Amino acid sequence: MRVLLVEDEAGLAETVRRGLEHEGFHVEIAGNGVDGLWMATEFDFDVIVLDIMMPGLSGYEVLRGIRAGDVSTPVLMLTAKNGALDEADALDMGADNYLTKPFSFVVLIARIRALMRRQSPQQREILTVGDLALDPSQRSVRRGGVELSLTPREFGLLEFLMRNPGTVVSKSEILRNVWDSHYDGPDNVVAVYIRYLRSKIDIPFDRTTLKTHRGVGYQLAD
Template structure:
């Protein structure tokens, strides 16, 4: 297995190279974003360990460009920022997982093994369910030919539902993915934002696609149901 480590801190890069080599990986190291993009264009890596803060172009931009170029090797992003918005930004750029600094090498190794097992299957740039669509890279959403004006949280909610179509998502699961752990599970913040999202993606179009599953949570159907007129 061949891994690309993108890290500008020489000591950190050396530690990662040594540890991953001992784990049996073949390791290449890039010290900036431009070098990373060049290496990834020349070699089919099995995974990429990518620092967020890099000279030149940062890790978010590197990840976006990799995905735009059709490079789908799993990306584990390293960041000194642990806020939910930073994590969402990393995942929106195309990263598969994130790890906040400081971290233990054992955890990094375990996360990397999980990503490598998952493989590098190509993922669509646009998420869609019926005529409802969303493009994470451009932050645009639409129903048919109508552009949807969504808040940041509404966009994150819709992306979560589109990635997990026909799956009932409980309130705690939604909180974990869209907010942070400071909210408790009895808060009605999820209900309020789901209701707001439904008012924008369903009601104006006379359809029902975002459903409330009583006692369980919410589900986005793969295809909308027409409401009686």
Template sequence: MRVLVVEDHGNMRDVLTRGLAEAGHTVEAVADGPTGLARGVSGSYDAIVLDVMLPGMDGFAVCRALREREVWAPVIMLTARDAVEDRVRGLDHGADDYLVKPFAFTELLGRLRALQRRGAPPRPAVLQCGPLSLDPAARVVRCRGEAVDLSRREFALMEFLMHNRGHVLSRAQILEHVWGHDYDGVSNVVDVYVKYLRDKIDRRFSLELVQTVRGSGYRLACAEGTS
């Protein structure tokens, strides 16, 4: 495998480079986020080992920028932070796997082998609903060609609606899929976020895409002006 290592800590970078080379891999190593992004875009790598805490641009931003530039090499993120939200954040930004420091080097090798067997992930298809498009990989929403700035939760809600466009989704279904265990007990949280989407999309572009189905929930209608 040809592996790119992006790690700012000199000793760790040397250990990774030497260990991967001894395991038979071809290794290139850089020490900061912007250089890692540039190498990742310009090179053809079978895998990228990416630290989270990097100078210039953190690993989350590097991973997201790689996916936005349609670089689909598998990414393993390395971090000293073991909080669940940090691991989820890395995966949400396009990472394929996550290792918390300190870790056994043999585990890194095993995960690289698993990613190699799996192959590069396919690019997720862009979802379309009338004039609205949602790119799950780049995490970009556009309406009539204009970018729509959505928060992480707004994006997740819109993605769920678009995957089920034309179907009525109950508030309970939306809560379970979009909020899951993060649901804080606010009874009208779905309605609040639907309003956010309507403010940013329907009202801005004079559409009626996000529809209320009285007594049932919400539905995404994909024809402009549909009521």
């Protein structure tokens, strides 16, 4: 699931990004309203988390530009303000939910997932490779109708591979998109999680969907 976080407080943005990525989300950050508006209208995201109080373009202006550009991506507004009028303004402009700082990270995650569940079946994106199906909004994976249980990191890894079906992706690409472009942990972490994932999506079903190309990368193909 791809999340755009538009937040000018660098420390808060980094904290939220790390927390969301730990839950299996892929997060892009825009540090100001101008960049946020451009990214929101140029790229596809599942949810936009948008701060209101920012230099340049405010969150209200960004939201207005998003909706004027016919972008229907769910928007969750973040602000240090606290008042019914601020919330009403955001909702009237097209926001889907509203969260006041300081906020509970647990509540943030719950509201993001709630926004995804509100989308109609026609709007929801279902990723498929053969009989393997992944629903980013419902956080569910099925193989041949059998529901699979994945950890957040395994889910994020599978989602990235399913968004690139048939493509051999390198370890560095996986680390950048599923972990963190600044990741400095063990070198074998990708190989370890590939084994975890293979033990859940392939081995029990006698399949070889997830393939290793030694020295090159990994490929998910039917």
